Amino acid sequence: MFANVNFPATAEPQRLGKYGLDLSALEIIAVVAVRAAVRARQLVVIDEIGPMEIRSAMFRDVVIEAFDSDAPILATITARSFPFIDAIKKRSDVTIIEVGRSNRDQLVSDLSDQFKA
Numbered sequence: 876m877f878a879n880v881n882f883p884a885t886a887e888p889q890r891l892g893k894y895g896l897d898l899s900a901l902e903i904i905a906v907v908a909v910r911a912a913v914r915a916r917q918l919v920v921i922d923e924i925g926p927m928e929i930r931s932a933m934f935r936d937v938v939i940e941a942f943d944s945d946a947p948i949l950a951t952i953t954a955r956s957f958p959f960i961d962a963i964k965k966r967s968d969v970t971i972i973e974v975g976r977s978n979r980d981q982l983v984s985d986l987s988d989q990f991k992a
Contacts, residue, residue: 877901878927891927898931906937913946918990921950929959942966947990 876882882895889896905921905928912919919941928934941948942963952960952971964971974982 889930891930894927896927896930898934901928901931902933906931906933909937909941913941913944916944916946919946919948919950921948923951923953924960924963925951925953926955926957929957935959938963942968949986949990 876897877900878891878894878896880893880895882897889898909919909921921938921941924938938950952963954973963969972978972982972986
């Protein structure tokens with residue numbers, strides 16, 4: 876478990892709002908999975924790059940490794956502004972698609988077609 880409102884105050888090293896964070900859970904699972912997908916040149920899916928996740932230096936490093944690789948990447952990213960997140964959004968190799976009611980049902984098909992091409 877990475878984030879939970881019911882983490883005891885002494886059980887986790889960090890809090891973000893009402894959530895206790897266990898960054899080691901993120902680092903053990905997500906960082907390893909992203910690195911493996913990049914090495915295999917498989918589609919790297921990251922859900923999500925947000926304020927909780929970017930508290931981990933290891934996670935930030937693996938996100939940069941993924942974006943600097945040749946592996947295809949599909950990621951969700953917070954709309955909020957943070958220096959690390961803003962830098963990713965400004966990359967010339969990143970396309971941002973805002974998800975809303977008008978496009979969310981068609982996105983799976985559109986993205987599937989895009990990654991197949």
